[in-house]
Amino acid sequence: MKKTAAFVLSLLLAAGAAAQQYQGQPPIRGVVDTTSRPTDRQGKGVFQFNEDGVYFSNEFDGARLNSIQRTGPLEYTIAITPENEPINMSPWYAFQVWSKAPAEISVKLVYPEKARHRYTPQLSSDGLQWKPLVEERITEEDKANTEGGATARPKSVTLRLQADTKPLWVSGQELHTSRRVFGWIDDIARKHKLTVSEIGKSTGGRPLKLLTLGNKSGKKAILVISRQHPPEVTGYFAMQSFVETLAADTKLAQRFRKDWTVYVVPLMNPDGVDGGFWRHNVGGIDLNRDWSDFNQPETRAVRDFLKQRAADGGKFYFGIDFHSTWDDIYYTLDPKFKGNMPGLVPEWLEKIQQAIPHYKPVIQPSDRLEPTTVSRNYFLKEHGMEAIVFEIGDNTPRDLITEKGKVGATELMKLILSKSAP
Template sequence: MDERHDSQRILRFSNNLDSLTETMASTKKQTVIRYENTLASLQEKFAEMENTRRSGTIEEQLRAITATFSETKLENETSVAMFTQTTRQLDSRLRQTLNSMGKERDEGRCRMEKALDGRIGLVEDTRRKFSPAQSFTNKTLLTDLDRLAKECEALVSGGRRADHAFEETIARDITELRAGMKRSLAVAQRRRNEMRSKFEAVVAGLDEAMAREASDRRESEHTLCGLVESACYRVSRAKALEEVIQRHLLADVERKSRSTMNTLVYDVDEANPRVRNQTMPHDRVHTVEDLVPWWISTGDDDDTLLFESRFESGNLGQAFRVADNEYNLYLHADTNTKGHTQWYYFSVKNTKRDATVKFNIVNLAKPDSLYNYGMRPLVLSKQQMDGANIGWRRACRNVCYFANGVRRRGSSSYYTLTFTYDFKSDGDTVYFAHCYPYTRTDLTYYLDRLELNPRIRQHIRRRALCRTISGDVCETVTISSFTNDPDALRKRRGLVISARVHPGETQSSWMMKGVLDYLTADTPDARLLRDNFVFKIIPMMNPDGVVLGNYRCNLAGNDLNRQWMRPDERLHPTVFNLKAAIERFTEARDVILFCDLHGHSRKKNIFMYGCNNSGNPDLRLKERIFPKLLNANAPSFSFEDCSFKVQKSKDSTARVVVWRALRVMNSFTMEASFCGPSYGRDDGFHFCQRTFEEMGSVLCESILDYCDPDTTRVDAIHQELSLQYPVEPDDVMMEDSEDSDDGDAKEGKKKKEKVGKKGKSKKGKKKRKIARTFSDMGADDTKEAVEVRPRSLSAATTRERPSRLKTGPRKGKKRG
C-alpha cells in the first residue's frame, strides 16, 4: 500500500516537474526574445542619435548665427560710415556759414567806415572854410555842425550794436550747431550700443544653444546608457530568476529524506486525526500560547516547526514539510471567496539555533510583486522582543517571487514567494507578516487610551457607526473643540478621513494613528484645527476582515471599496451607513476634504488618486493643489505618482462616489507602498511604522496650509500648475494603476474581454469616454476661508508604538 502511494506521489511529482520545465523553457524563450528586441531598439536609438550628432546640427546653427553676425557687423559699419559722412557735411556747412557771415560783417564794416570817413571829411571841410578870426555868429551853422557830430556818434554806436548783435547771432548759431552735432553723436552712439547689444545677444544665444545641445546630448547619452543598463539588468535578473527556478527544481529532485516529503504539518480548517481535544479555529483563546499545536512532536529529535495562524488577523491555511529545512505554505483565501491570497501572518515554534529554513508561499495570485524590487518579509522574534525590545524587522534572505507552473482553474499559473530565515535561538516563537500588523484589538486599546486621558476626552466623541455582519461595532471618532454653542459648531467646516476598508493594507491604520495623534495633541496647530474644523474619523471600515485575516474582502466576500454606488444594508453595512452619514454631514456644513487611506502592493512611494475637475473651468487643476502641498511638506510623498482621472471601473469606489454624488471637490485615495520610496536618500529602504505615522501628521499640517487665510502659497501652487499644464493634462484619459484592481480581478476581466472579442468587428466597437465632467456639480470653492490666528511652526510629535503579540480571534468570528 505504501509502495503504491509512493509510486503515485513520484508520478505526480514527475508530471509537475515536466510542467515546470516546459513553463521555464517558455518563460526563458519569451524573456530572451523580449529583451533582445529591447536591446535592438535601444541600439537603433543610439545609432540615430549618433547620426543626428554627426549630421552637424550644431554646425548648421553655428553657420546660421555666424551669417547673422556678419550681417549685423556690416549694418553696424554702414551706420558708422553714414554718421561720419553726416558729421563731415555738418562741419562743411558750418564753415560755409561762418565764412559767409564773416564776409557780410567785413562788407558792412567797410561801408560804415566809408560813411564815417565821408561825414568826418565833410566836418573837416566845413571847419576849414571858417578861419579862427572869423566870427562865429552864425548859430545856424553851429547847430548843423553839432547835429552832424551827433549823427556821426549815433552812426558809430549803431555800428557797434549791429556788430555786437551779429556776434551774438553767430555764437547762437554755433551753439545750436554744436548741440545738433551732440544729439547726432548721441543717436549714433545709441545705435552703436544697440548694435553691440544685438551682437552680444547673438553670441550669448550661440553659446546657450551650444551648451543646451551639449547638455541634451549628455542627457540623451545618459538616458540611453540608463536604458541599456536597465535592459541589461532585466536580462540578468531574468537569467537569475531562471537560475533560481532551476535551483528550486533541482532541490526538489535531489531531496533525500523521502519520509518528510509533502508531509502535512498544519491545516487551519481541519483537525489533526492523530490528536484528540484539539483547539479548532472557532474556539476562543486568550493568547497564542493557549493554542494546542496542530502538529504534535514525536520526540526530542523531531525538529518539525510548529505553525500557527489561529489568532487575530492571522492567515495561513496549510503547511507542508517538503524537505528537512523547507516548507511549502498555502494561504487561506478571503472569506467566501476563491482568491485574494496576498496577506500572510503566522508564527512558528520549536526553532533550532543557527538553523536556516526555507519558506515557499506557493498560491499567490498577483503576476508581479514588490518582492522582486527589494521588498522583504517582516519578522518578529518573541525572545528578542522580550529581552532586547527588538520589534518587527526585515531579516529574511534570498527573497524571490516567480510563477511556479501550477495552473489555476481556468486562469494563469500561481506565483511563489520564497525566502529563507536564520533562526537565532532554540525554542523561540517567531512571527512572519506581509506588513506591520494592526489588529482590531490594537485599535480598541488605542481608542480606550485616548478616552482615559482627561485632556483628550473633551475633544473627541467616540460613537458606533453600525454593526457589521458578524455583530462587531464599526466605530467613528469625531474630533473638534466642542462648545455649548451649536451655531458655532455648525459654522465650522468638515473633513472625513477613513481607513482599513481593505484589511490587508495595514499601512492605512498606521497613517490613521498619525492623524489621531496629531489632532489630539496639545500643540498650537492641533488646537487651531480643532477650533475651526470638525473631523469625522472612521479608523477601521472592515473590522470583520481584519479579525479574520482577509486581504481585501469583508465577511460576505465583497470588496467594500466597490460597493459605494449602491451599497446593501445587510451585506455592506459599514459602507451603507458611512455614505448616509457623509451625506448628512455635507448637508449640515461645508465638507472640504474626503480622504480614504490605503496601501499599494505594486508601486513604491506614497501618493494620491483624485478626481479631475476638467468639466468646470473655475475648478480646473484645483484638485491638484492639496497633493502639491503634501509633496512640498512630506519627503515620502510623490506628486509624480499621483493620478486624477476618473476611470469607468472606479465609479463605485469611495473617492469617485463622494466626489460625484456628494459633491466634495477634494476627494482622494491616499496610497502608501508596502515597500518604500523610489527616490531620494531613502531609496532602497523600507517604510516603517514611524514613516506612516509621520505621513498622517503631515496630512493634518497640509490641511492647515490649504485653509490658511493667507492664500499666497495656495495661489502660487495654482499658478505653477497652470504653467505646468497649459492644456488639459494627458492623464485625464489614461487608465490608473490603483491597487484596487487585484490580480484575480484583472485576469478575470482579461478573460471576459478575450471571449467578448470573438465575432466582433473593429467597426462595431464604440469609444468610451472615460473623463467625467464636473459642470453639473455646482461645487463652490470660493467661500471665504476660516478666520484663524497665525499659527506657530511647531508640530505635534508622534511616538513609535511598541509592537505587541496578538491575542486570539474574537468570539463568534468564523472563517467562511
C-alpha cells in the same frame, strides 16, 4: 543647523528617486456586483511536527496559514490562499512558529496560480514590536523579468527562520488587528478627550468605531477612513500620524478644531483584518467597490452616518481614504469635478511637495465620477467633499510614513483655514 524631519525625509526620497515609480492602476469603470458571496473558514490550530520538535500556529487574530507540509527535516511549505476569488493580488500571511530547542528552519510560502509573493516578512517576539526579516534570509523563486508592480514579484519565497522555545511571529506586515486598532482609538481619545462612538456593526458583528475631533456642534467637517482592505497597514500608519497631528495640542490644530469637526473611521473592515483576509470583508466583497450599491453593512454605516450629519446641517469639505499599494501614489479626481472647496486637493498636494524637498509623488486623477463605486467618488458626488485616495507603498520606510501623515495634516489645516477665512 538642526536637521529637520523634512530634511531627513528629503534625503531618503532623493536616494529612492532613481528607482522606477509605480504609476498606479487604471480607474474603475462601471458598477461592480457587490452582492455577498461566501468566504472561507480558515482551519485554525497548532500544526505539530514532533519529529523536528517544531510547531506552527494560526490561532490568533489576523493569522493566515491555510495548510502546511513537512518537505524534509526542518523544512516546511506553507500554502496561502485567499478568502475567495476573484481577488486582487495582496496575499496576506501571518503565523507563529516555535521549537523545543533552538533550530534554523526553512519555510517556503506558496500561493495560488494567479498570485505572487508580495509582502516582506515582518518578525516579532511579542506581536507588538516588529522588524523586517533581513534580505539575506529570503530566497525568491520564479521571478518574472519585469520592472515594478505585481509581475516583478516571485511566485514563491523560502525564508530561513530561527525558531526557539518562545513563539516567533511572522507576518506580511506589522499585525494591527481590531483589538490593537481599538486600543489606539481609546488611547488617543483619552489623551485628547475625544469622543468615540459606533456607527454600526460589521458583517461579523464587530463594532465600526467613529472617532470625533474638534467642534462637536460645528457645521464644517472633514472625513477620514482607512483599512477597507485588511493588509494595507502602511496606509493605516499614515492615517494614524495624520489624525494624531489633527488632534495635537499645537496652535494650528487648536485653531483648526475650534471651527472644524474631524470624523475618523480608522477600521472599515475589522472582520477582514481579524480573519487575515487578503482584500474582502466577510461578505466576500471588496468594500471599495460598494459605494454605489451599498450591499455591505460596513459601507452602509458610513453612508448613513454621512446622510444623518448632512440632515443635521453638517457640511463636508474634504474626504480622505487611506490605502497601501506598491508605491506611494495619490488617486485624485479631475479638477473639473467641483465640490465644496474647489482646488483644495491639487493645492494641498502642491503644498506637501513644497514642504518635503525632492518629493515628487505620483498623482493620478480620474476623469470618471459615476457610477460612484469607490469611496472617493461617493464622497464628492453625494457630499461635495474634495476627495482623495492616499496610497502608501508597502515598503515605504515607517518614519517616512509618519512624516508624510504629519506634513499632510499640517498643510491641510493651513490650507483649509486660509480658504475658509471670513
